[in-house]
Each structure stands twice: as structure tokens, then as C-alpha cells.
Amino acid sequence: MSMAMASNPHLLKSFETALEVLRQSFKRMGTMTAENCSLATSAYLASDEPRALEAITRDLDIDTAFEELRADCFDVLLKFQPVAKDLRLVMGIEHAVGNLERAGDHAKTIARHGIAKPARKMAPAEAGQIADMAALVARTLELSVTALVDNSTEAAKQVLVTDERIDAYRDAVFDAAMVALGQGRAQAQASVGRLFVATALERIGDHATNIAEEVLFVSRGIPPGATRTGSDFG
Incomplete structure (x- = not known):
């Protein structure tokens, strides 16, 4: 915190209040995004057009939250001029809301x-695989938000470990799609459709990982890296 803030208890209280507002707004945006991931996937699995349209509409709310939160972050930086860990937290949230916005785009x-054109009805195992993957992705996204808000390196580490499970789901769907390419047009179309959805879910998991990596930046000043592993979180 700046020297001016330290010498002015009223300004300090205002900064702490502004920081808490940022945290809570970020948590709400994280919940909105995770819930829309679940809604979009359930719409896909049920071929439910009204539900899918609702998910697409909700993405507009996520975009609005993104714009408002970014503006709030910049306002806090300009008004209070925080330093050290406080500065890194505001910057970390500003970086992270971009990841939430892009995760929302993947849900859309x-x-x-x-x-899209209805494909053949999925077998229960196929639908279950996508549903389980989506549930894991939504939980991981919310956990990454909690990790940043609470500055929890343990939660951040768990996100990175869980992302490996998300990648394994996507790889399994990819392998099934490759097999299906030789089993007829309808089978191939359905499998490729699942692959697109699994890839979108995997990308949401990647954005959760990006958010979790901001914890290292906030707590230790270590910038996010492309080859981060759970061991980096101690």
C-alpha cells in the first residue's frame, strides 16, 4: 500500500472496501460463467434450443460484467495507486476477468x-462422458476464482492437477472421434460434434488454469508461465 494510504486511515478503509467490492464482483462473474458452462452443456446434450438460446443470452451478462470489472480495476489503480501485493491483486483480477470472458465465449x-443440426442420439456412456467433463470444468473454474480471491496456493495447485483430468476427458473424446470416422457419416458427424464440445470445455479448463496461475503472481510476484505445474505452488 502507498505511504499516503498508510497515513490516512479513512483512505485506507475506502481502499479496503473497494478491494472487497472487486473480490465479490469477481466471484459473482466466476459463478455466472461456471453456471453458463453447465447450462450450455445441458442444452447441447438435450438438443434443447430454448435452453441453448438462454445460455447465449446469458453470455451478454458475462460480457457486461467483464467490461464493468475491468473499468473498476482501472479506477482502483488510478484512485488509490496501490503497490506491492495490493497492486498485484488488482492486476491479477484484471487479468483473470479476461479469462472468464473468454471462458464464457467457449460456453456460448x-x-x-x-x-445445430441434430445428430444421432448419443449413447448414455457418450452423454455421460460429456456431462461429467462439464461438471468437472465448472467446479474447476469456480475453484480457480476462489483460489485467487482467497490467495490460496493450495486451491490453485488443485486446479492445475484437475486440469490434467479435463485434458484426459478431451483426449478420450478425440480418440473416439477418430474411430468413428470410419463407421459411417452419421456416426462421424456425431463424434466430431462431441469433439468440438469437449475441446470447448477443455479450453474453459485452460482459462481456469490461467486464473489459478495468477495466485503465484499475487503472492510471490511470479508471472504466469506456459509450463507451470502443480509443484510450482509449493
Whole structure:
């Protein structure tokens, strides 16, 4: 915190209040994004066009939250001029809201697949695989937000470990799609559709990882890296 803030208890209280507002707004945006991921995937699995359209509409709310939160972050930086860990937290949130916005875009892509030409009905195992993956992705996204808000390196480490499970789901869907390419047009189309959805979910998991990596930046000043592993979180 700046020297001016330290010498002015009223300004300090205002900064702490502004920081808490940022944290809570960020948590709400994280919940909105995770819930829309679940809604979009359920719409896809049920070929439910109204539900898919609702998910697409909700993405507009996520975009609005993104714009408002970024503006709030810049306002806090300009008004209070925080330093050290406080500065890194505001910057970390500003970086992270961009990841939430892009995760929301991937959820919108999944919803659009729920409106696309209907493919053959999925086998229960196939649908269950996508549903389980989506549930894991939504939980991981919310955990990454909690990790940053609470500055929890343990939660951040868990996000990185869980992302490996998300990648394994996507790889399994990819392998099934490769097999299906030789089993007829309808089978191939359905499998490729699942692959697009699984890839979108995997990308949401990647954005959760990006958010979790901001914890290292906030707590230790270490910038996010492309080859981060759970061991980096101690």
C-alpha cells in the first residue's frame, strides 16, 4: 500500500472496501460463467434450443460484467495507486476477468452446438462422458476464482492437477472421434460434434488454469508461465 494510504486511515478503509467490492464482483462473474458452462452443456446434450438460446443470452451478462470489472480495476489503480501485493491483486483480477470472458465465449460455442443440426442420439456412456467433463470444468473454474480471491496456493495447485483430468476427458473424446470416422457419416458427424464440445470445455479448463496461475503472481510476484505445474505452488 502507498505511504499516503498508510497515513490516512479513512483512505485506507475506502481502499479496503473497494478491494472487497472487486473480490465479490469477481466471484459473482466466476459463478455466472461456471453456471453458463453447465447450462450450455445441458442444452447441447438435450438438443434443447430454448435452453441453448438462454445460455447465449446469458453470455451478454458475462460480457457486461467483464467490461464493468475491468473499468473498476482501472479506477482502483488510478484512485488509490496501490503497490506491492495490493497492486498485484488488482492486476491479477484484471487479468483473470479476461479469462472468464473468454471462458464464457467457449460456453456460448457449446450452446450453439445445441442449436445445430441434430445428430444421432448419443449413447448414455457418450452423454455421460460429456456431462461429467462439464461438471468437472465448472467446479474447476469456480475453484480457480476462489483460489485467487482467497490467495490460496493450495486451491490453485488443485486446479492445475484437475486440469490434467479435463485434458484426459478431451483426449478420450478425440480418440473416439477418430474411430468413428470410419463407421459411417452419421456416426462421424456425431463424434466430431462431441469433439468440438469437449475441446470447448477443455479450453474453459485452460482459462481456469490461467486464473489459478495468477495466485503465484499475487503472492510471490511470479508471472504466469506456459509450463507451470502443480509443484510450482509449493
